[in-house]
Amino acid sequence: MLVNGHPTQSIRIDESTGQVFVIDQRRLPFDFTELELKTASEAFGAIRDMAVRGAPLIGVTAAVGFYLGLKDYQETEDMQQYLDNLAAMLKSARPTAVNLEYAVNRVFRVLQGVPRDSLTRLAFEEAGRMYGEELERSRNIGLHGLKLIQEIHDRKNGGTVNVLTHCNAGWLACIDYGTALAPVYEAWNLGIPVHVWVDETRPRNQGARLTAWELKQHGVPCTLITDNAGGHMMQQGKVDLVIVGTDRTAMNGDVVNKIGTYLKALAAFDNNIPFYVAAPSTSIDPSLSNGNDIVIEERDGNEIRFIEGIRSGKTESVRICPVHTAVSNPGFDLTPARLISGLITERGVCSASKEGILGLFEEWREK
């Protein structure tokens, strides 16, 4: 998608030099800067400290991190031990995203029994393959979700389609297009009038900082609202469709996504507004029968006590509550399948149910 009028992606791999660059998303929307990742530790740090975030981008960054780690391998070290340690380190960067584990395991498997002098090349190729697959997945999610927007547009006799989204599941969370925002970009690029209600998404404000930024950069009309306001907008008939992303999807259609998603699902259900989850297959965990057992990450309390913003051109943090206020900061919540109108996957839209998912992903059917 566009940044300052130029096509831009969240991660950039230079095929000739093997260099890797990511956008430092912690500094958006105040600064647009790229960060070069030179080592596996730097990739780990970028994921842990959320310079990169969003399940698909985390996966690709971890895969690239594996490749970077192999460049530092010393001949005196035990290779299998080295691979084990590298995989374990990368997987520990963030606890909730299934893509992270999936990506690391995939590169790890490719490298088993491979001659030492091919390891780096094979890891690089595998990371590149995953990069390409993520791109394609986003594109296909966009095309399938586009039909939902098109239908509403037609039903409204050519009127603007108002989409509400939570957090950032746009191109910044992926490689390009996004997951939840991919249908919006497809529609916009085709000339269908869309408008996005952007939840600010406390505590880290990914909506205010990232979603509002990337939509504005690409030219898509959007309006920032507090997380509190979405229900009211739905009651007032100002929302036609909700699309959110997912960090982890269980086989029964339960979705674990950014904290607050559940509240929007309840409001959409109460107002008879379609609530869709853009769920690439990499977010679906075939081993999870439902979402109840997914461990919810409890994050640093200072994410709530302090808010970062810009003032006189400088990025600053201010404390917004009394000193030493006790806080609890769960990063995600569980949206039960019963509240979800459907999952938008790269193979099509299905119901948020085991039958729905298996209908598109036959290969997960137990023999």
Added chain:
Amino acid sequence: MLVNGHPTQSIRIDESTGQVFVIDQRRLPFDFTELELKTASEAFGAIRDMAVRGAPLIGVTAAVGFYLGLKDYQETEDMQQYLDNLAAMLKSARPTAVNLEYAVNRVFRVLQGVPRDSLTRLAFEEAGRMYGEELERSRNIGLHGLKLIQEIHDRKNGGTVNVLTHCNAGWLACIDYGTALAPVYEAWNLGIPVHVWVDETRPRNQGARLTAWELKQHGVPCTLITDNAGGHMMQQGKVDLVIVGTDRTAMNGDVVNKIGTYLKALAAFDNNIPFYVAAPSTSIDPSLSNGNDIVIEERDGNEIRFIEGIRSGKTESVRICPVHTAVSNPGFDLTPARLISGLITERGVCSASKEGILGLFEEWREK
């Protein structure tokens, strides 16, 4: 309730000098300072700029403002015209709170046909009467709501009762005790273990700034959470009871309260958790059959774009989104009666329905 160990109220009227002081709530929790109100314009400004806020406190401040305005009356002016203008000005300070209109009309009526030299004294006495009535209303709401907390405490075999609240309907919003928090203070003062989940309440963060502050000052254990987290806390069984305030209550039990209240009501309903609204009779509008026609105040967008906090001892505002981001900032939302377990009034707890309300307030029954 206590501030730095000393009993404190949100507004202080000096009986002997006639001086009026309010806490400047815009500066909490970073500074605890009092503001002297000397004129009707200052009372108007304090309400409009939210130095004082909360329906009951707004009402008393407006009544006091009427008294202050009379002190400035010049003999050359037409008295009735002067009273009309004063009433109109005070009523225009905030559009949603019914208490404001109620309070101004009440003082206005008392002054009709009264000799000029008695006006100021009568206005002062009427404001003092309203002050006393608000105190008593809060106290009684506390005692009636206490029973709900006591029941849960007993059912949990003496365990801690976890109450979730939104915004600030504590003593800072009233004169003392509060409305939604009055039962919590009553329970705490009796030694019943309570713990409060405090929604931060974007955009103005009254939860983070006021509720967390006043609970901490009085010693009541509380934990600050984002507005997004309440549903998750309920799913996890960490909330026993929700109590919120109301800015305006319709006769069918519909409640208009701080934006985001509706989302918490949906989550409580979905998790079978009692959701009570502390509704003093002054918040109930007998002329409103339901809440659909209540005009929702659209507030300044910069309340969303900028957040105020403290940094190196100074209060500062930071911008949290791209420049010129479009925002929408509705101040309130409508919680339909069907989601409300009951109203806690100064006369007892009733169902959120016309029958419930009329059962306690017979005088509103149409003849």
